[in-house]
Every structure is written in C-alpha cells, then in structure tokens.
Amino acid sequence: MKRVTISDIAKRAGVSIGAVSFALNDRPGVSSETRRRILAIADEMGWRPSAAARGLSESRAHTVGLVIARSADTLGVEPFFMKFIAGLESELSISRTALLLQVVPDHQRAIEAISGWWAERRIDGVIVTDLWTGDARLPKLRAMNIPAVLVGRPHPGIDLPAVWSDDAAAVTETVDHLVGLGHRRIARVAGLPALEHTQVRTAAFHTALARHDLRPAAVVDTDYTWAAGAKATQELLSAGPRPTAITFDNDVMATAGLSVARKLGVSVPAELSIVAGDDSQLCEMVFPSLTALSRDIPLYGVNTARTLLAHLDGAPARSFQDATPFLLPRESTAAAPS
Helix, strand or coil: CCCCCHHHHHHHHCCCHHHHHHHHCCCCCCCHHHHHHHHHHHHHCCCCCCHHHHHHHHCCCCEEEEEEECCHHHHHCCHHHHHHHHHHHHHHHHHCCEEEEEEECCHHHHHHHHHHHHHCCCCCEEEECCCECCCCHHHHHHHHCCCEEEECCCCCCCCCCEEECCHHHHHHHHHHHHHHCCCCCEEEECCCCCEHHHHHHHHHHHHHHHHCCCCCCEEECCCCCHHHHHHHHHHHHHCCCCCCEEEECCHHHHHHHHHHHHHCCCCCCCCCEEEECCCCHHHHHCCCCCEEEECCHHHHHHHHHHHHHHHHCCCCCCCEECCCCEEECCCCCCCCCC
C-alpha cells in the first residue's frame, strides 16, 4: 500500500498542504475547527509521522543501541537475554523508542558497530552489557560522548549511570543454603572469567566458603554454553573425591549438568545437589526441577531502559540498584549424602 502523505490528507480535506502541516504539528495558522477536521481525516487515513523527519527536527533518532559481544549460538539458548530484551522493549515502546540490536564476536567489533551507528546518527545512546575488567568500550564511549547505561556495577571514574544487582549477596545465600544442608564439598561452574560479574561471584563464593572454614571442591570457568557445562560436570564427577553440590552460573549449564549426572548414574539430589545461577522455564521443565537464583529479569530490562531514557532527557547520571536475586529451592537440592 502507498504510504499516506500530507498531500493526500490535504486533497481529502480540501485545504492546502501548509494548513495540514500546521494542524499536524500543532502550530498556529488554522482554525480550531479546521485543525480538528484535518486530524480526524489523518487518523481515518492511517497517517503516522515520519520517524526520520521527526528525528531531524528534534535532533533525536528515537533509537537506542544494544551490541552483545557473544556467540550468536549462545544467545539462541540463553533465556536471560531474551527476557532482558523483552523488558527493554516494553519500556522503550512507551516512548516510541526503537531498539537496534546487533550480535558480534568481540569488543572490537562492538566498538566498530557503536561508532558507526553514532556517526550515522542512527542512535541516541547505547546499553552496555557484559562488562569486563578494563573494558575497552567504556573509554571509547566517553571519548565520543555517547550517552550510555552500564548493565553492571558502577565504574569509578566513569560518569555513566549503571543498573546492577548484588551478585555477591546472591552467591553467599546459595553457599549458606548448601552448607546448611550439610554439604562440605561444593564446586562452582562459572561463566566467562573476563566478565566483572563472574569475578564478583567467584570472589563471593570463596569468601562464603572460607567463613564456614571450607575450601571449594573446584571452580571451573566456561563460556556459558550447554557443551561447556556438560564438560565441566563430567570432569568434576569423574575425579575424586567428587563434590556433593555444584553451583552453575546459568540455567543452561545447570540443565546440562543434570543430564550428565544422570548419564553417570549420580542421583540428584540424593548424591549431588545442583543450583542454577539463573531461573527460567528450563529449571522447571527438567526432572528433578532445579533450585535456582531467581529474579524478575524483564523488570531488570525495564529499569535499564528507564535509566537510559532519563539520561537522554537530561537527567543527572544516576545509577540504580536492582533487586538482589533470591534462592528459590526446588527438587535438585537436598541434605548432603552421609
């Protein structure tokens, strides 16, 4: 179908193109009755303002960018990002702001994508996920003066707002729960070691165990995939003495771990307790259902979008601490074997 233009509206209303422009842009120059009639005809014809033209007049693109530096295969099975993006979209849509998404293999490609978007005036700001220690993206954003919100802890010396939650407290609750069930040999299957939140969780894991005068059975770094979770579980359960509990940094690896335990004849939870670092339908679709660290991930996305939109509207760069994930016990954890 041909897109409706102000010329079409002017022809239907029997007025000049200028009169239609005045009416649609709420400018003086037409009577109240003519304005109402033009607006009614525009609505009847399905007219909508051009986003490109609106962006030029307002110096805004009404679009924010999200470049995720991970394997596309990982995202295809990672419920966290799908829920997070759903939360972003639900909030951005209220202000008719679009989300421009690109998946790239590394930070250099991410910098190239963001720089291109900014130079082409395709975005007003960006959402930065998966923060690394010494993240190369942050100084680049500051140098180019690109508005951004960090999904992770605030960075000292970087005046960008951040939306984050207390990962250390969540890990501590998990360890305390397992120790309370009598577990003394607890292993951790972590995510990417370069990620700040992985480092925070691993440090909290060591600290929590030390408070109970325990040492970790092992800490295995991975790339969050099913294959990596399965491989780590195979190694942990094939060595002796094997752990009586394993925590996984996401739900995908935890379900892989459960599958491997079943193949090896290790009963869950009678011989092995499993905790997933993220909660999703995956945790409830398997048997036994998985104990998990639960949180409202779509709301996390909503709060991230709100923080960035406020920043774009000129508000001071204020960080927001989201709710701490809480442990949701299910069937995969029980008392340690005697």
